[in-house]
């Protein structure tokens with residue numbers, strides 16, 4: 001009897017707990033989906049490229065990595081949910097403000113090394129997913145990062161308010177005239193991928209110059225080329241070639257990715273879906289053209305390379321980069337055959353499988369400048385792809401600036417754009433991180449002008465007071 005009575009009760013209880021179990025599972029499944037969405041967005045926005053520790057560790061987003069800016073070194077923050085050292089106490093509204101307005105939870109302005117001018121276009125849904133991911137999908141790391149201390153006047157964080165007034169606007173607006181895919185491609189390029197932070201040249205005040213959108217710029221010595229649809233940009237690339245470049249950093253007979261582009265591919269782009277990469281490529285293909293030089297299709301670059309007898313070169317060939325130290329030759333051909341030919345081959349055509357690429361059909365040797373040729377020799381090329389590791393050794397230690405100029409000129413005259421010429425002074429400049437922007441060059445004068453102005457005002461006041469006393 002008691003058994004009978006309690007059975008339905010037990011059944012009801014079981015059913016109830018099942019319901020609560022399934023609904024609990026449903027909620028956590030929704031959370032899980034949101035966390036995964038946030039993780040994917042964090043990849044597309046490349047948060048980890050900057051917010052990483054200075055050395056390779058298993059502490060993603062712990063910060064401490066130093067970004068060399070023209071104003072000085074800026075340290076990326078710890079953005080793990082650590083309450084003491086990270087963003088564990090950020091509300092979603094504060095998180096949104098940091099991302100889209102560049103204002104920290106304590107109200108201080110962030111430096112634009114954090115790409116908030118691009119992220120200002122983030123949708124609220126995406127900010128929510130990112131917030132849920134950073135709060136629940138990232139392990140807290142309770143370790144401080146060093147303080148950023150820039151020289152006067154850049155140490156005055158509030159001066160960024162004036163800069164924001166000039167350069168911060170809602171970068172992204174939906175264009176109903178365009179397809180979903182093109183709109184999303186633009187969102188991926190402009191807002192999440194912040195491609196313009198490297199590929200758009202900056203004006204005298206270091207803001208991105210909107211009338212030269214994506215038309216090519218210097219970044220830390222490397223040159224981020226023109227990626228508008230112009231024939232001097234990526235006009236001759238097919239959509240599939242662009243997708244392949246963004247996923248692997250390597251397109252046969254066109255280009256390879258070194259420097260910051262290699263990092264963007266390694267940390268971000270290679271993890272994106274096929275659909276998203278196609279949307280980006282389709283969008284890039286129809287960005288209004290900006291001409292920056294003559295039309296060029298490097299895959300068709302005409303070039304007759306004179307055959308060289310291997311026997312005459314054999315004594316010069318070496319795989320030992322250290323051997324270069326003793327070779328104080330400044331003859332470009334001698335240097336090329338000793339340091340480069342083992343991979344790129346004596347005729348510059350690269351290996352048959354193009355794992356060691358052709359230097360003839362190559363944007364680094366056929367572009368509007370030779371900066372990426374110089375930088376790849378100075379720093380080498382390193383990239384993890386989804387399937388293999390790419391590594392060209394760096395020769396910056398072994399070769400002097402004069403030698404690098406000589407080997408570059410040999411490469412340009414034999415395989416590349418013979419109209420380009422490299423002098424040792426350019427190598428020296430790029431070794432030190434590239435040309436200094438005008439704002440930084442002008443700063444001592446601006447400070448001097450400010451001091452003179454203050455002295456002038458003080459002088460006027462003294463004069464007026466004296467005048468009154470009389």
Ligand code: HEC
Nearest residue numbers: 045046047050074075076077098104110111113114115148
């Ligand atoms: C190109 C480099 C770069 C990228 C990409 C980047 N950040 Fe940052 N971020 C920084 C730097 C540098 C700072 C610190 C700036 C300063 O001290 O003024 C910062 C600061 C922040 C802060 C403020 C933290 C604090 O209280 O100090 C938050 C939050 C943040 N970033 C979140 C993100 C998120 C989320 C992403 C990806 C969607 C991201 N960042 C992508 C460079 C970057």
Ligand code: HEC
Nearest residue numbers: 193195198222223224225255256257258259260261363372
């Ligand atoms: C951190 C700086 C940086 C960012 C961010 C960046 N790029 Fe690049 N990009 C470069 C540099 C530098 C090169 C030249 C690489 C080389 O030749 O070794 C390059 C090369 C390229 C090329 C090949 C162009 C050519 O003619 O060889 C394409 C296409 C490209 N980037 C697209 C993009 C897109 C799309 C984005 C945004 C998702 C992006 N880049 C973001 C720095 C950057």
Ligand code: HEC
Nearest residue numbers: 250256257258339340343364372373376377381390391392
């Ligand atoms: C050990 C083999 C090796 C040697 C030696 C070598 N390279 Fe490379 N080089 C590579 C690889 C690998 C790549 C990148 C391929 C890729 O990204 O898929 C590359 C890429 C390049 C690029 C394109 C860089 C870019 O970012 O666009 C240039 C230019 C280049 N090498 C020039 C040289 C010169 C000049 C020398 C001699 C001073 C040299 N290489 C020596 C293996 C080598």
